[in-house]
Amino acid sequence: MNHDIHSTRAPEPVGPYPHAKRAGGFVFLSGVGPRQRGSMVIPGVDPFDFETQCRACFENVRLVVADAGLPWTSVADVTIYLTNMQRDFATYNRIYAEYFAGTGNPNPTRTTLEIGALPTPIAVEVKAICWAG
Secondary structure (H helix, E strand, C coil): CEEEECCCCCCCCCCCCCCEEEECCEEEECCECCCCCCCCCCCCCCCCCHHHHHHHHHHHHHHHHHHCCCCHHHEEEEEEEECCHHHHHHHHHHHHHHHHCCCCCCCCEEEEEECCCCCCCCCEEEEEEEECC
């Protein structure tokens, strides 16, 4: 059985899609950026601060995972989209380790991709798959 998950705390999606979808034993999160719910302000965009954007993305992912009724340890796979791999990878890698080290969650599988642009003027977006057993 599939059903949509709509977080009341994560930023509103920028298009006609849910924050996540439960399908069988998995919850698939839509791509999550650093925006704040109810605001057009995007942390870390002006002035540019990649670390602020990256932390805001992971905090927003935490909100969607929690609003799906899952613990952070359920995150099984993460895909990261960066608009500038050379400039931002080291910072992202450090912050990623902070969010998963010591959480009881063995590091999820991970893919990091550089892309030309994201739908809003952000430098990072996070997509995740959770095991909902």
